Amino acid sequence: MSNAQSQNNGAPAAAAASTQQKPFQTKLVLLGEAAVGKSSVVLRFVSNEFQENKEPTIGAAFLTQKCRLDSAVIKFEIWDTAGQERFHSLAPMYYRNAQASAVIYDITKASSFEKAKSWVKELQRQANPNIVIALVGNKLDLVAETGSGKAASTKTDEDDEEADDDDDENGTVTAEGQSTNSARAVPKDEAKAYADEAGLLFFETSAKTGEGVVELFTEVAKKIPIDQIVANQQRNAAANGNGQGAGASRTGVNAGRVDIGANQNNPTRDACNC
Ligand SMILES: Nc1nc2c(ncn2[C@@H]2O[C@H](COP(=O)(O)OP(=O)(O)O)[C@@H](O)[C@H]2O)c(=O)[nH]1
Ligand SMILES: [Mg+2]
16 A cells, blocks of 8 residues: 555646546456455455455455556456356356456465466456456465564565565564464465466465555556557547447446445445545
């Protein structure tokens, strides 16, 4: 959160100007195995809340949240999909035309990382070729590497840098905070190396404490090739000859602002921390 806040603090004029801009709508799809925390990450981002026993998503849920950058306001239209295998065949419906995707795994569960990799492959094969993909290891609070873990001698330099970046004094110390690493099943280095190789953004988050969540969406927002997308839309509009072409899909998305699933939580609330 400190990142986003400092952006605004550091550039009040730009931030003020950006509030005047029409938000740029960006479709983002959340993918990953069931129970890795997809709905919890999005709930943290949209409402800054966490539910200890979140009910599984059925089908998909739709939520929106704005993210204010210095140069633009991105309005994320977030499709939070169900992770169960029986819903897999529905996924293309949600990632088709998506400009961004967060592929989430649980850092305490190795199989969820394997599943994340298979989602990445599917996106790279079948989604929009320019899609911005973020690989996200969630449930960071369970491994207690930050917070009290800062003092642990086993940490790497990279961990130190990241911890400093994320340090917002909100406290990421968990109840289990004796800095044990034992719950971690997916090494950060391994996941990061895979993300680098596959050309993905990479984050570790905790929907429970909020660590890394705003940073995830802010960094994705920054990567959206707005100019390129607008140029494509204008080209399509021109090709359609009436200026309606580019807007058509967006109108469709707007019209689809519906509550699907019980875990929808005030989707239009404009409470972005970005
Ligand atoms: N400790 C911890 N639990 C989490 C975190 N994110 C989600 N959970 C819990 O994991 C379970 C599954 O979360 P949910 O968001 O429904 O996962 P989804 O199926 O991927 O949407 C719920 O009981 C959540 O409370 C997290 O960051 N830390
Ligand atoms: Mg869910």
